[in-house]
Amino acid sequence: MSDVTATKPAPAAKGMAGMVISDSSISFVDGAAGILEYRGHDIRQLAEHSSFEEVAYLLWNGHLPTAAELEEMRMESRSCRPLPGEIVTILRQLPNDASPTAVMRSSISILAHYDPESEDNSPAANRRKACRLLGQIAAVLAHFERIRNGHYPIEQRADLDHAANFLWMLNGAEPDPMAAKALDQYLLLLADHEFNASTFAARVTASTDSDLHSAITSAMGTLKGPLHGAAVQEAMVQFLEIGESSNVEPWFIKGKTTGRRVMGIGHRVYKVRDPRAEPLVHNLEMLVNATGERQWFDIARRLEEIAKEDPYFRDRNLSANVDFYSAPLLYSLGIPVDTFTCMFAMSRIVGWTAHVFEQMADNRLIRPQSNYVGPHDLPWVPIEERG
Ligand code: CMC
Numbered sequence: 031m032s033d034v035t036a037t038k039p040a041p042a043a044k045g046m047a048g049m050v051i052s053d054s055s056i057s058f059v060d061g062a063a064g065i066l067e068y069r070g071h072d073i074r075q076l077a078e079h080s081s082f083e084e085v086a087y088l089l090w091n092g093h094l095p096t097a098a099e100l101e102e103m104r105m106e107s108r109s110c111r112p113l114p115g116e117i118v119t120i121l122r123q124l125p126n127d128a129s130p131t132a133v134m135r136s137s138i139s140i141l142a143h144y145d146p147e148s149e150d151n152s153p154a155a156n157r158r159k160a161c162r163l164l165g166q167i168a169a170v171l172a173h174f175e176r177i178r179n180g181h182y183p184i185e186q187r188a189d190l191d192h193a194a195n196f197l198w199m200l201n202g203a204e205p206d207p208m209a210a211k212a213l214d215q216y217l218l219l220l221a222d223h224e225f226n227a228s229t230f231a232a233r234v235t236a237s238t239d240s241d242l243h244s245a246i247t248s249a250m251g252t253l254k255g256p257l258h259g260a261a262v263q264e265a266m267v268q269f270l271e272i273g274e275s276s277n278v279e280p281w282f283i284k285g286k287t288t289g290r291r292v293m294g295i296g297h298r299v300y301k302v303r304d305p306r307a308e309p310l311v312h313n314l315e316m317l318v319n320a321t322g323e324r325q326w327f328d329i330a331r332r333l334e335e336i337a338k339e340d341p342y343f344r345d346r347n348l349s350a351n352v353d354f355y356s357a358p359l360l361y362s363l364g365i366p367v368d369t370f371t372c373m374f375a376m377s378r379i380v381g382w383t384a385h386v387f388e389q390m391a392d393n394r395l396i397r398p399q400s401n402y403v404g405p406h407d408l409p410w411v412p413i414e415e416r417g
Contacts, residue, residue, distance in 0.1 A: 111165030142243035222381030294354030
């Protein structure tokens with residue numbers, strides 16, 4: 031038998047846990063201390079003082095914008111929000127019960143056919159395409175949501191920022207300023223998170239010298255899984271199933287006996303509470319205080335407390351991740367539960383595209399190897415003799 035494996039390095043831990051893949055100057059995560067920075071700026075500080083549009087500028091350009099730079103980016107992004115008419119026609123033809131996440135994945139791919147620069151990988155073209163995709167995927171979601179409910183799509187309003195415009199396109203009503211602010215903060219908080227699975231997928235695709243739309247399509251397909259971007263939907267499904275605060279404890283105990291995972295809890299990198307949880311809680315608290323509808327917030331709080339005290343969760347350092355409070359926040363904003371993963375994508379599109387820029391600026395094909403554990407040197411058996 032040939033000794034092929036002897037020439038290979040030792041395999042990485044399962045799921046590439048703990049592996050550092052390459053340098054990046056986009057975001058910094060300290061999982062033990064619970065720190066997240068975008069381009070050197072602490073996420074909590076950005077959540078307090080900044081906006082999603084400003085953070086998009088920061089992630090794409092590496093520095094916070096001046097007032098003039100921000101205005102220029104706002105004008106550009108607002109002018110490229112509308113969807114090509116052909117895409118709206120396609121959205122009308124899709125089954126109403128299609129998964130919104132799958133609709134967004136397909137739409138990103140189809141948008142490439144209508145983008146005049148889809149095959150141009152120059153930094154300037156990529157930057158323009160990223161700006162178009164930012165506006166377009168928000169329109170895809172708002173339009174599909176309205177179409178599947180039998181309503182006409184609503185055109186964007188250039189006088190509104192990204193979050194407020196989305197609520198406008200979704201509901202066709204003047205967005206409530208507090209709701210728009212809470213959504214803006216949500217988008218800001220999820221905009222990037224170093225080499226998470228979907229970002230890594232985008233970078234792998236970009237590393238083949240493919241194109242931006244292909245990289246973002248890969249990312250969107252990767253975000254769709256419940257261990258990653260669909261966890262936010264699953265977290266809300268679990269809160270709805272719990273129904274009221276008094277049910278949290280029996281629900282938790284029953285889940286432990288069946289080995290069910292608590293969605294919105296646990297993280298590959300954070301071994302403490304996710305630093306994005308606190309600003310999300312802050313916004314959620316403002317919303318529920320204004321509406322008086324505390325039910326989902328109270329359930330989430332109680333579930334977090336119980337998990338924190340539980341030895342199984344404590345021993346494994348399992349704490350609330352970003353999805354845990356994103357779920358009741360989005361629900362309080364009236365966003366349909368099956369579109370929560372698309373809301374995540376509406377934010378993460380900024381990080382994904384920033385990572386594609388970075389990958390393409392200093393590229394080397396990402397091509398790891400496997401640790402082959404199958405047989406070697408098998409004899410050839412003619413087909414009629416196999417069985
Ligand atoms: N509930 C119960 N047990 C859990 C959970 C959970 N949510 N998460 C991990 N564990 C246990 C797991 O069973 C394992 O136990 P043992 O050592 O006895 O086998 C241990 O903790 C380690 O789990 P793991 O699956 O090896 O850890 P991982 O780093 O591969 O997975 C994770 C991280 C996020 C996939 C996982 O914590 C999980 O499934 N959480 C629920 C889904 C979720 O909320 N995902 C969103 C992640 S954050 C945002 C994003 O990336 O989109």
